[in-house]
Amino acid sequence: MLLRNAEILFNDRVSPELYHMGLLCPEIAARIQPGQFLMVRVQEGFDPLLRRPFAVHRIHHNDPPTSFEMLYRVVGRGTRLLADMQAAASLNLLGPLGSGFQAPEQDGLVLMVAGGIGIAPLPHLAETLVSSGFRGPFVLWFGGKTAADLVCVKHFQDLGFAVQLVTEDGGEGLQGLVTGHLEQWLSQQDELPKVMYSCGPYPMQRLVAEMAARLSIPSQLSMEALMGCGVGACLSCSLRCRPPEGAQDPHYANVCQHGPVFDGEEIVWD
Amino acid sequence: MANDSPISLAVELGPLKLKNPVMVASGTFGYGQEYAELVPPERLGAVVVKGISLEPRSGNPPPRIWETCGGMLNSIGLQNVGLRAFLEEKLPWLRPLSVPVIVNLFGNTVEEYRELATALDGQEGIDGLEINISCPNVKAGGMTFGSDPEMAFQVVSAVRSKTNLPVITKLTPNVTDITVIAKAVEDAGTDILSLINTVAGMAVDVQTRQPRLANVVGGLSGPAIKPIALRMVWQVVQASRVPVIGLGGIVSTEDALEFLIVGAQAVQVGTANFVNPGVTLEIIDGLEDYLRQQGLADINEIIGTLEVPRGPVGIGE
Numbered sequence A: 001m002l003l004r005n006a007e008i009l010f011n012d013r014v015s016p017e018l019y020h021m022g023l024l025c026p027e028i029a030a031r032i033q034p035g036q037f038l039m040v041r042v043q044e045g046f047d048p049l050l051r052r053p054f055a056v057h058r059i060h061h062n063d064p065p066t067s068f069e070m071l072y073r074v075v076g077r078g079t080r081l082l083a084d085m086q087a088a089a090s091l092n093l094l095g096p097l098g099s100g101f102q103a104p105e106q107d108g109l110v111l112m113v114a115g116g117i118g119i120a121p122l123p124h125l126a127e128t129l130v131s132s133g134f135r136g137p138f139v140l141w142f143g144g145k146t147a148a149d150l151v152c153v154k155h156f157q158d159l160g161f162a163v164q165l166v167t168e169d170g171g172e173g174l175q176g177l178v179t180g181h182l183e184q185w186l187s188q189q190d191e192l193p194k195v196m197y198s199c200g201p202y203p204m205q206r207l208v209a210e211m212a213a214r215l216s217i218p219s220q221l222s223m224e225a226l227m228g229c230g231v232g233a234c235l236s237c238s239l240r241c242r243p244p245e246g247a248q249d250p251h252y253a254n255v256c257q258h259g260p261v262f263d264g265e266e267i268v269w270d
Numbered sequence B: 001m002a003n004d005s006p007i008s009l010a011v012e013l014g015p016l017k018l019k020n021p022v023m024v025a026s027g028t029f030g031y032g033q034e035y036a037e038l039v040p041p042e043r044l045g046a047v048v049v050k051g052i053s054l055e056p057r058s059g060n061p062p063p064r065i066w067e068t069c070g071g072m073l074n075s076i077g078l079q080n081v082g083l084r085a086f087l088e089e090k091l092p093w094l095r096p097l098s099v100p101v102i103v104n105l106f107g108n109t110v111e112e113y114r115e116l117a118t119a120l121d122g123q124e125g126i127d128g129l130e131i132n133i134s135c136p137n138v139k140a141g142g143m144t145f146g147s148d149p150e151m152a153f154q155v156v157s158a159v160r161s162k163t164n165l166p167v168i169t170k171l172t173p174n175v176t177d178i179t180v181i182a183k184a185v186e187d188a189g190t191d192i193l194s195l196i197n198t199v200a201g202m203a204v205d206v207q208t209r210q211p212r213l214a215n216v217v218g219g220l221s222g223p224a225i226k227p228i229a230l231r232m233v234w235q236v237v238q239a240s241r242v243p244v245i246g247l248g249g250i251v252s253t254e255d256a257l258e259f260l261i262v263g264a265q266a267v268q269v270g271t272a273n274f275v276n277p278g279v280t281l282e283i284i285d286g287l288e289d290y291l292r293q294q295g296l297a298d299i300n301e302i303i304g305t306l307e308v309p310r311g312p313v314g315i316g317e
């Protein structure tokens, strides 16, 4: 865990609500694993008070890596402040934090599912799997409200992913919700995925976990929670999970420490 | 040169001797290990661990926090690993470190406080107990121990009778006159007072018209509560004979100094750890710098030096 000031390399608006921010911070770039996250101090003062959690979107593959990107959606005060920041300014980061995605146990079909800003951590994962020799095939199901949500698709295609897009308004790809189409697609596959990686809104995550469980596919879901510290000190970021042997029920795991990536089987859904 | 003369930050709070007056507040620093990569616990005046109960507690359902203007609400629900796991899994890591470890404890009944004190007394590696009395007394219809002088007296007496460790009693600000509670727990034999715990509060989502916290109400902490905390520390310092630890909203050296000047002999830093994990180390260095600037050599020369220009002041608006 490091506490560092990173230099903002760029902060580009890529769709009405989405921004790409490039950050120069060699130590974090060299250490962070796919699915881990950073607690970002969006400004120096104390209002807004708390750091905001963000995934790493991509590492820039210079050797050794020195910089990386975040992809973020402007939803409130903190992200609005981020969006106003200019290149060359510095941003205080705490990380890498949490436990991220695990590589599949064997090569074979890898399925990634993203809903909206849930795409954020997946390119880092995809690049890591491809560069560490997994041959796939790789498939991404990516759903958004409108076509404006569907960013960085080409990047996945360049990595050899088959990308299936879904929008709620039908503006691009299939119309509806990712989970609706995915179920049908899975039922038509000869080979079941070796793993399902998923990041998106809670109801989507739940459906993905249930689908994976029905088909006995291991699932790894990146979950969200309101966070105070990001390091396991405050116990704010609890997610209800199945109690381990001998533990109490209800059992709450810290999303910031035990997660943000959870095995779908662990979670007790509301 | 005067600039290089040694500066002493050491303070003595009755039986508790600290190398500097900057401690971390319970529930905001885990069991010390969580931040150890950034904050070597040995640099701190003391580590106060997350509140411990006899049995493990699951805590409240999420959402458990909500950010407010300059503060945060929490309703963690006193989730903790319980006494046994604390002694077996958490304390062994802290024990070899040369930093005083203060165990924050709470119960649902006077009996539970007594049992905890008994179990913790004589454990190697524990240097003091901090009694959290901001908890509901299940035998008194859920009224908090800390809001009733008689119940507060009973809890502190129970702990006092079972331990020779330094006893700190942590006061809740959610009372009409905090000095009444302070005096009651002093009579019960507390060595030290710490204040304040969080200020009761709530927040509402106007879209759903639901409370932001699943528990509906929670405790406010962070810079938003500092003036309240400072005023209460000042009042308690006037009214009591035992040393006082001040906390509530401290985020900087200047904040810590305010508490020391009104008479706190040490401070605890809570929520600020989340925002700036290095804050305690910055405050320790900052206190030294301040003393140098003031031409002083000892932090005790600052404590309780509030200058009130025009005679005694009331608490009026």
Ligand SMILES: Cc1cc2nc3c(=O)[nH]c(=O)nc-3n(C[C@H](O)[C@H](O)[C@H](O)COP(=O)(O)OP(=O)(O)OC[C@H]3O[C@@H](n4cnc5c(N)ncnc54)[C@H](O)[C@@H]3O)c2cc1C
Pocket: A037, A048, A050, A051, A052, A053, A054, A055, A056, A070, A071, A072, A073, A074, A075, A076, A077, A078, A079, A080, A117, A120, A121, A223, A224, A225, A226, A227, A260, B067
């Ligand atoms: C592990 C993790 C990784 C994340 N990665 C990304 C990412 O890569 N890109 C991205 O756009 N967003 C990501 N998020 C969500 C992001 O943290 C929130 O959108 C952001 O905190 C909102 O801040 P705000 O001040 O703009 O919103 P406000 O609504 O004003 O924030 C108020 C409070 O709620 C918290 N909060 C609000 N929404 C969320 C949320 N969805 N999850 C957690 N806390 C929230 C804020 O941190 C703040 O404490 C991630 C969340 C988690 C838990």
Ligand SMILES: Cc1cc2nc3c(=O)[nH]c(=O)nc-3n(C[C@H](O)[C@H](O)[C@H](O)COP(=O)(O)O)c2cc1C
Pocket: A228, A234, A235, A236, B025, B026, B027, B028, B050, B051, B052, B074, B076, B078, B104, B132, B170, B196, B197, B198, B220, B221, B222, B223, B225, B247, B248, B249, B250, B268, B269, B270, B271, B272
């Ligand atoms: C997330 C959180 C958990 C806390 N847990 C405890 C606890 O277990 N026992 C206790 O006595 N106080 C607990 N507190 C209160 C703090 O120790 C402190 O009294 C309060 O937050 C005010 O200080 P601050 O403004 O510096 O945070 C907790 C506070 C927070 C924010």
Ligand code: FES
Pocket: A226, A227, A228, A229, A230, A231, A232, A233, A234, A235, A236, A237, A254, A255, A256, A257
């Ligand atoms: S955010 Fe503090 S424990 Fe997870």
